[in-house]
């Protein structure tokens with residue numbers, strides 16, 4: 216049942232009974248006076264039944280404890296333990312002496328309520344906007360970075376994946392249909408539900424043999440239960456079918472022969488399953504390091520005139536998702552929360568011609584080196600560097616506002632130029648006789664044919680190439696983009712001080728919440744420090 220926290224303070228609050236229990240400058244007083252009142256409990260009303268059931272614990276208190284957990288990297292049980300002992304937590308949350316108890320399951324259940332919608336994200340955004348106003352922080356310049364969040368799942372080899380997928384299915388079969396399990400287990404090559412099992416097999420040849428046997432077992436299980444009216448609906452059975460089709464191929468034999476199961480060289484399919492425990496989890500590789508889990512994104516303000524920078528956005532995708540795909544979502548979230556920057560600084564992972572143009576349409580100037588190109592100055596300045604479209608001379612047609620190639624790097628004027636309206640691809644033709652004699656012909660992107668030489672590009676590839684030339688050739692611009700490097704310090708702070716490198720959850724939606732609460736905690740910490748050092752600006756926060 217939803218019930219708001221009473222606005223009346225009690226004479227039994229610890230700081231009223233023992234006014235000198237903590238010095239007046241302690242962080243808990245700033246939290247109590249400036250941040251605690253900003254938590255609007257009505258925004259959480261929809262998470263609870265209006266009537267019936269036990270009244271909820273104070274939402275402001277539970278939210279505050281979740282923030283404190285992010286501040287000091289506590290687990291659920293750790294937070295339960297601390298709340299019964301921490302005077303600063305009691306003062307920060309107006310908790311009355313003798314009522315400082317909260318069960319870890321209450322905390323976790325509240326957290327679970329938050330995972331299905333944007334309530335926690337909205338709280339993060341609202342707090343950030345208020346913090347930025349109170350600290351005079353400009354949102355005009357922001358920087359973004361991404362980082363890996365390790366999942367709790369083990370990295371499974373193909374051997375481990377097949378074994379674990381079969382085991383998970385058999386486990387639910389034994390639980391739901393013990394009779395069916397007893398019948399089928401006789402036909403399998405091994406006892407999968409034995410207690411001691413190993414997910415790795417170091418002997419390569421033995422592992423290959425075992426993989427073939429397990430693939431046969433999977434095929435047998437699929438044939439046995441694919442028409443069973445109940446088992447075919449088990450989630451673990453559907454996972455088994457998908458893993459089998461991604462990892463193996465069935466070649467049907469002639470009538471009397473058995474079907475042959477072939478192990479694919481590489482798994483096939485759109486979303487390759489890496490673990491039966493969470494079919495959405497993905498593996499990624501970075502510098503020979505395998506990562507299983509997610510990729511986190513964080514954006515913060517970065518105007519040099521700001522006394523305090525705040526984290527303005529967080530996001531989460533599977534570990535193997537490219538940064539460029541998340542960029543539009545980051546910008547949308549910033550726009551929706553009224554924190555859209557004028558300029559956004561990122562690394563090469565986010566910047567290409569298309570994202571520069573899309574950002575421009577959103578009213579954001581995206582700055583940073585362009586992706587997919589060597590960032591080596593030696594290579595860029597070398598005499599035999601391959602030329603790109605940015606090495607051609609361009610102008611803008613005054614009537615059509617289209618790009619027009621005036622001349623090539625060898626000063627040859629094009630014979631004609633046309634644009635495909637459907638694809639936006641621009642074709643520029645040159646005289647092949649001149650091209651074949653040209654000293655740049657080995658480096659030039661022009662395709663030299665018998666009748667014509669052709670250069671192909673579009674607006675995005677041109678924009679990306681121009682950005683690359685600007686970044687490699689303009690020292691001042693590189694210096695300006697250097698502001699992005701501060702985003703790495705933000706990531707380091709989130710990782711080291713707020714524990715976001717490792718997910719505490721199996722489900723992505725909860726990992727995302729973990730990241731949001733870590734960002735709130737980081738902002739709360741920065742906000743409190745700002746107040747201690749500089750004080751706050753009017754208007755008042757509440």
Ligand code: SF4
Pocket residue numbers: 623624625626627645649650651653654655656659660661668
């Ligand atoms: S190959 Fe042709 S298009 Fe390329 S630089 Fe030489 S003359 Fe110009």
